[in-house]
Amino acid sequence: MRKASILAIVVIGIFMLCGCGSVKDQPIKNIKIGISVYDQYDTFVSQMMSAFNAYAMQKQENTGITINVEIYNASGSQSTQNEQVESMIKEGCNVVCVNLVDRTDPTAVIDAAEKNNVPVIFFNRELVEEDLRRWNNLYYVGAEAFESGIMEGELAAEAFHEQEELDKNQDGIFQYVVLEGEVGHQDAIVRTEYSVNTIIQKGVSVEKLGYAIANWNRAQAQTKMNQMLEEYGGQIELVLANNDDMALGAIDALKAQNIPQSEWPAVVGIDGTDVGLEAVRNGEMIGTVYNDKEGQAAAMLELAYTLSTDGAVSSVDKLTGNTIRLPYIKVSAKEAGSFTPPGADGY
């Protein structure tokens, strides 16, 4: 009896020794990436997640390493997101990717990650630089907001110069309204400012009739556009939307009010989502600015994979410091037909 138990202990001991040795030398067979998005119904973010999943599967096939991706929806609550990050860490995620609900409040996420030594890749909703520097295992993947504003302004100015009929009252001034994203979001503030300034720089006089906050959301934009149509009606010559979904909401309002397309204001958006690009192709929008969701997804996957395996992030393409930014692409009505998103190759 006694002998048997001693033997058992020795055998277990040998197993453990072998186990330790072999685990150390063995290549990694699987990794786990946890993601929390601020709202899974956001068109841009959900399309970016589909691209991420597709690239993860591709990477798995190419490397033979199993890549488990778990995506959580924070449903607009920062405290829910904080809990999700805690549980992703507990579940053994090698890296967590966070699309912050409140980009000014990343403290709980950063503290939990640092305590457990799990790297964090923030994406799309940019935290302030000071926060990004709080620990050396924090990264950001996104784009440069001002670039999209400039391109949107260029599209509007080019259309005004080229299509006389857009100046409905022929006063030489582009009367516009703005549909803005969430208050405090880097892309909302910056896009509006740069697009309007660019139109002016391109030699077009402008007059702002009104603006409304529609939180990136198509239905909210339709409601707000209805109100602005009631107030300004046919005076509106241009709708500058901070994203395509809100541009499409404005178009929904124009359609619902049975306004003939020949009398519509010029509508311009940002993102180049599938529905946005379709609206440019069919002439409902004068253009959009492609927000490279595939490039951002591929960059985030590459970074997450590297952090989870050998950790040598210096080899990750386009990483400057701890940030990766993908360029925007201007898509006018003329270009939309032949436009193909750059995809992972562009990354």
Ligand code: BGC
């Ligand atoms: C996109 C919006 C999106 C938002 C979410 C922006 O970069 O252009 O469409 O709703 O990010 O954070």
